[in-house]
Amino acid sequence: AQKITQTQPGMFVQEKEAVTLDCTYDTSDPSYGLFWYKQPSSGEMIFLIYQGSYDQQNATEGRYSLNFQKARKSANLVISASQLGDSAMYFCAMKGTGFQKLVFGTGTRLLVSP
Amino acid sequence: SQTIHQWPATLVQPVGSPLSLECTVEGTSNPNLYWYRQAAGRGLQLLFYSVGIGQISSEVPQNLSASRPQDRQFILSSKKLLLSDSGFYLCAWNRDREHSPLHFGNGTRLTVT
Numbered sequence: 001a002q003k004i005t006q007t008q009p010g011m012f013v014q015e016k017e018a019v020t021l022d023c024t025y026d027t028s029d030p031s032y033g034l035f036w037y038k039q040p041s042s043g044e045m046i047f048l049i050y051q052g053s054y055d056q057q058n059a060t061e062g063r064y065s066l067n068f069q070k071a072r073k074s075a076n077l078v079i080s081a082s083q084l085g086d087s088a089m090y091f092c093a094m095k096g097t098g099f100q101k102l103v104f105g106t107g108t109r110l111l112v113s114p
Numbered sequence: 115s116q117t118i119h120q121w122p123a124t125l126v127q128p129v130g131s132p133l134s135l136e137c138t139v140e141g142t143s144n145p146n147l148y149w150y151r152q153a154a155g156r157g158l159q160l161l162f163y164s165v166g167i168g169q170i171s172s173e174v175p176q177n178l179s180a181s182r183p184q185d186r187q188f189i190l191s192s193k194k195l196l197l198s199d200s201g202f203y204l205c206a207w208n209r210d211r212e213h214s215p216l217h218f219g220n221g222t223r224l225t226v227t
Contacts, residue, residue: 045158
């Protein structure tokens with residue numbers, strides 16, 4: 001079974017600074033995918049970034065990058081140059097081999113201040 | 115491009131009344147479809163998923179049911195709502211491909227009174 005742990009219930013960052021949101025995972029599958037989602041106060045879940053377990057390089061999507069450390073089983077999200085619109089809940093999720101459900105962490109609430 | 119539509123956006127229903135939430139996907143064929151529920155301030159719980167028409171898998175036995183009458187249509191139902199059914203319901207889809215990310219609808223906020 002897969003498990004995702006997000007230990008930071010809340011994070012604060014000033015506008016234009018970088019912030020790292022932590023995510024650790026546990027799985028026995030040799031192949032898996034790691035995902036990050038953003039949930040603004042309006043409620044929709046927005047897919048941000050994906051990292052495959054066999055990918056050699058860390059994934060990047062614009063201001064989002066994923067610091068993937070396979071040996072430590074961590075997949076931290078780094079947001080560079082934070083903007084006020086980045087204030088939201090952020091969920092880390094993973095999916096194992098074959099058709100398996102996407103397992104979510106409990107989320108981290110990020111607040112970006114001016 | 116693919117889009118997912120979910121309605122209604124908000125719903126207030128009395129205890130014991132029926133429920134029907136609908137979700138449709140455009141721009142793709144044979145998607146995997148999902149219903150998630152999110153209790154206030156908490157993570158997402160998978161309720162149902164479907165890999166094809168008429169194929170429904172239930173993750174959590176409860177007061178709800180799901181149906182997939184057409185390839186890109188997914189319906190969440192209940193015959194009699196309970197107070198505990200209140201929450202935020204999200205429909206999602208992905209391609210039938212390993213590690214394909216889920217794409218979510220805008221959600222339905224259900225309040226059972």
